[in-house]
Amino acid sequence: MLEAVAVKSVTRVNQTRRSYESSLTARGEPFLWGFGGALAFGVLLVVGFLVLVTWNGVTTFWPKPIHVVTLISGDLVAGEPTRSEPFKVGPERLSGLSDAAKARIVKDDGFAHRVLLRTGNFDLYNDDFRWVEDYKIEKTESPPGMFFIERQEWGAFVGGIKALNKNGATLAGDELTLDLLHKEHEAARRRFEAIRDIEKGAIGDVNYELNQERLKIRKAVLKYGDNAPEVKAVEAEVEKEASVLKGRFEVLAAKAQEIKDEDAKVQVVLADINGTEKIMPLSLIVRFYPANELSALGKVGVYLSRWAEFLTGDPREANTEGGVLPAIFGTFVMTLLMVVVVAPFGVLTALYLREYAKQGKLVSIVRISVNNLAGVPSIVYGVFGLGFFAYILGGSIDALFYPERLPNPTFGTGGLLWSSLTLALLTVPVVIVATEEALAAVPKSMREGSLACGASKWQTIKNIVLPRAMPGIMTGLILAMARGAGEVAPLMLVGVVKLAPELPIDGFWPFIHLERSFMHLGFHIFDVGFQSRNSEAGKPMVFVTTLLLIALIAVMNASAVVIRNRLKRKFMVGHF
Numbered sequence: 001m002l003e004a005v006a007v008k009s010v011t012r013v014n015q016t017r018r019s020y021e022s023s024l025t026a027r028g029e030p031f032l033w034g035f036g037g038a039l040a041f042g043v044l045l046v047v048g049f050l051v052l053v054t055w056n057g058v059t060t061f062w063p064k065p066i067h068v069v070t071l072i073s074g075d076l077v078a079g080e081p082t083r084s085e086p087f088k089v090g091p092e093r094l095s096g097l098s099d100a101a102k103a104r105i106v107k108d109d110g111f112a113h114r115v116l117l118r119t120g121n122f123d124l125y126n127d128d129f130r131w132v133e134d135y136k137i138e139k140t141e142s143p144p145g146m147f148f149i150e151r152q153e154w155g156a157f158v159g160g161i162k163a164l165n166k167n168g169a170t171l172a173g174d175e176l177t178l179d180l181l182h183k184e185h186e187a188a189r190r191r192f193e194a195i196r197d198i199e200k201g202a203i204g205d206v207n208y209e210l211n212q213e214r215l216k217i218r219k220a221v222l223k224y225g226d227n228a229p230e231v232k233a234v235e236a237e238v239e240k241e242a243s244v245l246k247g248r249f250e251v252l253a254a255k256a257q258e259i260k261d262e263d264a265k266v267q268v269v270l271a272d273i274n275g276t277e278k279i280m281p282l283s284l285i286v287r288f289y290p291a292n293e294l295s296a297l298g299k300v301g302v303y304l305s306r307w308a309e310f311l312t313g314d315p316r317e318a319n320t321e322g323g324v325l326p327a328i329f330g331t332f333v334m335t336l337l338m339v340v341v342v343a344p345f346g347v348l349t350a351l352y353l354r355e356y357a358k359q360g361k362l363v364s365i366v367r368i369s370v371n372n373l374a375g376v377p378s379i380v381y382g383v384f385g386l387g388f389f390a391y392i393l394g395g396s397i398d399a400l401f402y403p404e405r406l407p408n409p410t411f412g413t414g415g416l417l418w419s420s421l422t423l424a425l426l427t428v429p430v431v432i433v434a435t436e437e438a439l440a441a442v443p444k445s446m447r448e449g450s451l452a453c454g455a456s457k458w459q460t461i462k463n464i465v466l467p468r469a470m471p472g473i474m475t476g477l478i479l480a481m482a483r484g485a486g487e488v489a490p491l492m493l494v495g496v497v498k499l500a501p502e503l504p505i506d507g508f509w510p511f512i513h514l515e516r517s518f519m520h521l522g523f524h525i526f527d528v529g530f531q532s533r534n535s536e537a538g539k540p541m542v543f544v545t546t547l548l549l550i551a552l553i554a555v556m557n558a559s560a561v562v563i564r565n566r567l568k569r570k571f572m573v574g575h576f
Contacts, residue, residue, distance in 0.1 A: 079158055089111070155320075210246075217238055267281055382493035
């Protein structure tokens with residue numbers, strides 16, 4: 001009996017003892033684990049993408065050494081190592097290898113290793129890159145005297161600088177020092193910039209004015225008829241002005257030719273690793289450096305100069321090299337115009353729907369339609385923008401205000417204005433929905449208090465509702481701006497081009513030319529990555545342009561967030 005009581009007492013103690021370890025199912029709902037896991041997975045994907053783009057973008061412009069590979073066959077290959085990878089050796093290749101190479105490949109389960117060298121010299125060998133397999137390599141070196149030369153045309157040249165021809169004299173060997181080359185190169189690039197300024201700037205302005213004079217005659221013919229006295233008067237006036245412009249043209253052309261003749265006297269002789277020579281004007285070399293003898297400070301200098309050219313220069317080599325300033329300008333101006341259009345349109349629509357419209361079936365249908373618009377594919381907006389804005393609206397503007405320019409369209413084709421309006425239509429549902437939510441979030445008591453004090457409905461909306469809804473409205477604008485800046489598909493139909501010869505802003509009236517086509521960073525990425533002659537050459541530019549586009553959108557969003565937070569701090573104090 002006593003033993004039975006003792007056993008019962010021990011059992012009670014075990015039941016009441018607190019356990020500090022719980023089972024797995026007691027630590028939370030399985031759904032919560034799933035939600036948390038999905039969130040963590042999504043964050044990892046985003047972070048991984050950003051890290052990938054940032055790393056490849058930041059390291060794109062860092063100068064690399066040049067490897068000279070001596071093959072077993074005796075051939076020499078020189079180039080920048082770009083990447084390496086293992087690969088499966090096929091039976092056809094395996095049969096032609098030596099016994100030692102076969103044994104090594106068999107030991108590695110049929111795999112070998114290869115490295116991709118950026119060999120450049122496209123004008124010599126019709127190729128920029130070359131794979132080199134490890135079983136073909138006898139030795140790899142990084143000898144001095146190897147230069148990486150970036151050219152205005154034909155891409156990079158990998159090799160040595162053999163001689164410099166200046167005014168009939170040839171400098172080579174010990175006479176050809178690096179300081180002398182840099183000094184002559186700076187002078188040559190000044191000549192190149194002077195020629196470009198004359199041909200693209202001054203002569204371009206003369207051609208523009210000549211074209212405007214020609215349009216005056218065409219306009220007079222349309223207004224008065226072919227042989228009207230007024231037309232003869234206009235022709236005489238235009239001929240007088242054209243003679244002055246042609247005189248300016250001849251002076252500028254002669255000046256440009258004089259600089260070209262002087263520039264042609266300075267040429268550089270390049271030689272690749274196999275001794276093949278290439279003679280070219282020194283002014284057509286953008287940048288050069290001895291890749292295997294560059295100090296850390298020299299590498300930083302090359303790296304920064306490449307970034308400076310990328311951010312402030314024009315593209316070259318089919319957009320795979322050079323800068324993206326026209327694309328930065330076009331993306332920024334297009335996004336700014338889109339926000340200017342979508343903000344009042346979206347806010348006024350939401351204000352009417354929320355504050356003035358009688359709630360009923362019609363308003364519900366409008367709201368459903370607005371929400372459905374957000375799901376329409378963006379290319380559909382592009383087709384609509386091309387058909388309505390460019391062809392119908394732009395064609396009508398051309399017929400009314402620019403008949404003398406027809407059949408060449410002015411507004412009757414894709415341009416900056418139509419692109420901005422198309423993207424405004426694409427993003428306006430986001431602004432409407434966000435603004436309605438922001439208006440609904442303003443406490444009803446504040447409206448009633450304002451009306452009770454004698455304010456009209458518009459005074460209440462203007463002074464009470466709108467200021468307190470402004471943070472929410474700004475949130476909608478931020479979302480719209482982020483989506484609009486990254487859209488590419490509709491722009492491909494209504495204005496964006498691979499290369500824009502003229503920026504939308506210049507020194508001629510009306511100074512801002514919204515009818516012109518423009519470049520866009522998003523389309524630039526597509527063009528370089530999928531439409532260039534060599535996708536391998538365009539890959540670094542894809543990463544660095546993507547990094548720039550993300551940074552540009554982040555800066556614009558951050559600016560909008562700062563404004564929103566300031567508005568929130570200003571008006572949250574007045575809540576009661």
